[in-house]
Amino acid sequence: MNLFEEIREAVKGLYSLAVGMGVTGRYFVKPEVTVHYPRKTVDNIQTYSGHVELLQGKKNPLESDCIMCGTCERNCPSGCLTVKYEEIVEENPEPEKKKKKTKKMTGLIYDYSYCSLCGQCIENCPVDALGFSNHVYWAEFDRCNITLDLLARLREKLSKSS
Amino acid sequence: MTTQNLAGDFYTQCFLSEQDESGRVILNMGPQHPSTHGVLRVIIEMEGEYISRAEPVIGYLHRMHEKMGEVKTYHQYMPNMGRVDYLHALAWNWAYIGAVEKLCQIEVPRRAEFIRVITCEMNRICSHLVWWGAYLLDLGAFTPIMYAFDDREQALDLLQMITGSRLTYCYYRFGGVRTDIDNQFISGARDFCKLMKSRLPMYKDLVTDNYILRKRCEEIGELPLEMARRYGATGPVLRGSGQKYDVRRAEPYSVYPELDFDIPVFNECDAMARYRVRVAEMEQSVRIIEQALSKLPKGDVMAPKAPKRIKPPKGDVYFAVEGARGKIGVYLASDGSSTPYRLKLRSPSYSNLSLFAELAQGTLLADAVSILGSLDLVIPEIDR
Numbered sequence: 001m002n003l004f005e006e007i008r009e010a011v012k013g014l015y016s017l018a019v020g021m022g023v024t025g026r027y028f029v030k031p032e033v034t035v036h037y038p039r040k041t042v043d044n045i046q047t048y049s050g051h052v053e054l055l056q057g058k059k060n061p062l063e064s065d066c067i068m069c070g071t072c073e074r075n076c077p078s079g080c081l082t083v084k085y086e087e088i089v090e091e092n093p094e095p096e097k098k099k100k101k102t103k104k105m106t107g108l109i110y111d112y113s114y115c116s117l118c119g120q121c122i123e124n125c126p127v128d129a130l131g132f133s134n135h136v137y138w139a140e141f142d143r144c145n146i147t148l149d150l151l152a153r154l155r156e157k158l159s160k161s162s
Numbered sequence: 163m164t165t166q167n168l169a170g171d172f173y174t175q176c177f178l179s180e181q182d183e184s185g186r187v188i189l190n191m192g193p194q195h196p197s198t199h200g201v202l203r204v205i206i207e208m209e210g211e212y213i214s215r216a217e218p219v220i221g222y223l224h225r226m227h228e229k230m231g232e233v234k235t236y237h238q239y240m241p242n243m244g245r246v247d248y249l250h251a252l253a254w255n256w257a258y259i260g261a262v263e264k265l266c267q268i269e270v271p272r273r274a275e276f277i278r279v280i281t282c283e284m285n286r287i288c289s290h291l292v293w294w295g296a297y298l299l300d301l302g303a304f305t306p307i308m309y310a311f312d313d314r315e316q317a318l319d320l321l322q323m324i325t326g327s328r329l330t331y332c333y334y335r336f337g338g339v340r341t342d343i344d345n346q347f348i349s350g351a352r353d354f355c356k357l358m359k360s361r362l363p364m365y366k367d368l369v370t371d372n373y374i375l376r377k378r379c380e381e382i383g384e385l386p387l388e389m390a391r392r393y394g395a396t397g398p399v400l401r402g403s404g405q406k407y408d409v410r411r412a413e414p415y416s417v418y419p420e421l422d423f424d425i426p427v428f429n430e431c432d433a434m435a436r437y438r439v440r441v442a443e444m445e446q447s448v449r450i451i452e453q454a455l456s457k458l459p460k461g462d463v464m465a466p467k468a469p470k471r472i473k474p475p476k477g478d479v480y481f482a483v484e485g486a487r488g489k490i491g492v493y494l495a496s497d498g499s500s501t502p503y504r505l506k507l508r509s510p511s512y513s514n515l516s517l518f519a520e521l522a523q524g525t526l527l528a529d530a531v532s533i534l535g536s537l538d539l540v541i542p543e544i545d546r
Binding site: 124 | 238319332340
């Protein structure tokens with residue numbers, strides 16, 4: 001490579017540099033697009049789906065609509081959900097007939113550390129009792145703290161709002 | 163001699179034993195190396211500043227996706243697909259969903275097909291933008307990734323609106339898609355197409371025409387077509403070597419035959435050709451999105467007869483889609499039960515990586531970084 005070639009190459013490189021700096025310069029004077037988290041947060045977060053939660057009941061606004069069928073448990077790819085309930089056996093006033101059994105929900109344990117937010121539980125719920133929450137900035141230092149009782153969470157939420 | 167005595171693990175020992183001339187330096191590029199974009203390790207034998215042999219070591223990110231497919235039911239396996247290739251997650255979604263739909267003969271409504279095309283192409287642009295930014299980052303240009311991520315954010319916001327997630331989507335369902343798109347999304351997608359059209363010339367000024375960059379890409383990593391075919395390379399790697407092969411045209415699926423778009427092909431075979439293919443593909447994806455938006459029919463987004471529980475008949479099926487990195491294939495064998503008998507994932511990055519060993523021979527170490535970047539590897543997809 002002779003001297004002339006080298007000078008030509010340097011000039012070409014410098015020209016490209018000038019073009020690139022021109023583009024950068026134009027964007028430099030435009031308003032910034034980055035958001036300085038955590039001092040500022042983005043405003044379009046409501047469409048982002050956070051963890052799964054129990055929704056307020058449509059029939060009974062003070063409780064969940066959950067019928068404890070266990071469909072969410074069976075459909076979950078990672079086994080995040082566990083429905084907990086106790087059976088209450090009531091004596092039937094007519095002695096020949098069977099005893100009356102009712103289920104009472106005591107909790108819906110949800111392990112967020114395994115959840116992949118695929119929405120299978122929500123889609124398969126027969127009474128639409130589950131949904132995605134807006135609780136998206138949730139983070140924990142310890143793995144055991146990332147488990148939630150969704151029923152307790154719903155009750156707390158309802159008692160706060162009422 | 164001392165280096166040989168200290169030399170480490172099984173792979174290094176094997177690599178050393180194949181050495182025909184001692185005294186050469188063995189380098190480990192990775193598993194944690196900025197230009198490998200994940201945990202990929204390349205063992206390199208150096209002769210001065212030139213590479214005499216290179217050997218990729220993979221498996222650091224193996225998560226048994228294929229085995230998981232045999233254990234989980236058809237519905238339960240869906241979220242896995244977003245994790246195989248996190249950059250073009252929707253293409254993997256589509257490949258799996260398409261295979262099951264083909265096996266069970268589920269009809270997909272036309273509106274859902276168009277929504278799939280729109281979202282998949284938007285995801286392809288996102289993927290190429292990440293590659294574009296990261297490749298230039300490898301070559302030492304920091305600014306482009308900022309522009310790329312700015313544009314990508316716009317697309318991710320749109321996809322978030324309908325899918326609820328930003329990276330690992332699980333949006334397609336057997337017989338349709340999960341949620342319908344609304345007017346807000348449609349106008350947002352139109353704006354995004356306009357934005358991309360205004361940004362692509364800027365990218366050309368800033369990067370593609372840049373003389374300094376072209377020095378790092380042109381005539382580097384020349385991949386002859388014969389060699390690309392031998393290794394089974396697909397996608398932009400193959401198209402950069404002059405073969406006009408695109409699954410969307412070669413094995414048409416969904417509504418792609420109705421859409422008008424070109425397959426960009428470049429004959430230079432070098433890293434720059436692969437670069438140009440991807441940038442041209444972004445342009446074509448914008449074209450596809452615009453057409454699909456104007457042709458979008460009304461109707462259902464889920465087939466009314468879509469089964470809630472999948473129990474396909476006995477048999478096997480193969481379905482392939484065009485991902486951002488090449489041909490994504492899902493082979494599914496069913497024994498009639500509620501879980502697949504065997505699930506094979508054909509990932510394009512695996513074939514594209516395997517040609518690196520031959521391609522890197524005799525190149526400078528700095529050029530090997532450029533070659534590795536130009537192959538657009540996604541490591542979770544290689545290991546699966």
